[in-house]
Amino acid sequence: MIQVLCGTDIAIEENSMVCITGQSGCGKSTLMHILGLLDSPDEGSIELFGKEVTSRAHDTAMIRNRDLGFVFQFHYLVDDLTALENVALPLMIGGKNFRESSKRAQELISWFGLSARQSHYPHQLSGGEQQRIAIARALANSPKIVLADEPTGNLDPDHSHEVWETIQRLNREFGQTFVIVTHEPKLAEMTSTRYVLAQGVLSKL
Template identity: 45%
Template sequence: MMRDASVLETSAQHIPVLRLMGLQRVFHQGTRDINVLAGASVDVWAGQCVALVGPSGSGKSTLLHIAGLLETPDQGNVIVAGRDCATLDDHARTLIRRAEMGFIYQFHQLLPEFSALENVAIPQMIHGRSRRDAEVRAQKLLSSMGLSERLDHRPAQLSGGEQQRTAICRALANRPRLILADEPTGNLDPKTSELVFHELIGLFRSEGVAALIATHNLELARRMDRVVVLDGGLLVEIHPQSV
């Protein structure tokens, strides 16, 4: 029997979009073991922007790769929208990434031979949306980021900030529940970084996604909803203003 849509929605509100439980990850260098993650745990809820901070080399990228189902932890669980992904095969993990997640990197990774509009439309078409519908969604997202006059420009014709804003739109194109971002403004000058960050957070909140954002920029981290510090392989939540 099908459940009422309102019941499903209410139930989903009580389940974190991302739950990381007791993650452990050890790297071996010769005879030396490096415990990058030693029981890291965190919940990320819909509509929240969570900053992930920590010293260089503390394992932030590793944590994001595991959360994004790109790596497998030695121990622990990754639960996405209530589904435990620990025992899934590669194909099932790929489907979850495609349906539930969007990724933003320090470098935009746009397809150089396609326009901004096409870069945002193509992931939707791969996901099964018609070209027309994909382009309508792409235009809406790009316009919301101030790029309505740049739709037909290829990445080489865009500034660094415009390229990164296009990449943010691409990450949101398929309406993911979860965004994972690794230093999304780290390759930008301070003024452009501030502008892109402001637009990024605004768009995330308007879309209602959960976001886990690794950043070295503590000023930006203070303006997120929550801050978790990765140190010694564990995640500790602190008040944003204490960063």
């Protein structure tokens, strides 16, 4: 057994933009999976909005759909669905009908300046556009926190900049809370709270 995290504590303030850096393999993705209730820690607990959630496995899927948004290094858009349908998907999973879901998805895509692209399939979009659609999808259900694991890790500098600008605007204009893992020190400097993960311990910079 490998011990990845030990004594890692983090509290995320509402409306903040928190950044986590650290060497490859140090456990950043593991930590994000735990924060996102995709994995459970062997010890310790997760409290979300004042409620302990680790032990309540039965409703974690609902919490993930309703309260958490995920953005990964690879966009993981569904290839056979258009941009619009991809963004509408979490809304439909959350119980909204097709018409309501499409309307909300259209509004989001329009905010991202990608309305002309909404009927396109993922392979017809640039890397930056794919990632921005993935962010729109993460925002569909107005999550309290968006967890982004190296969201620009697979992009060239121009597209990377596009995605960062978008994330910054969402935080500034709507107070959207983000926890972001990144390797790019310049981008990390844009965030309000910075942590570095090393030897299983998270330290505030």
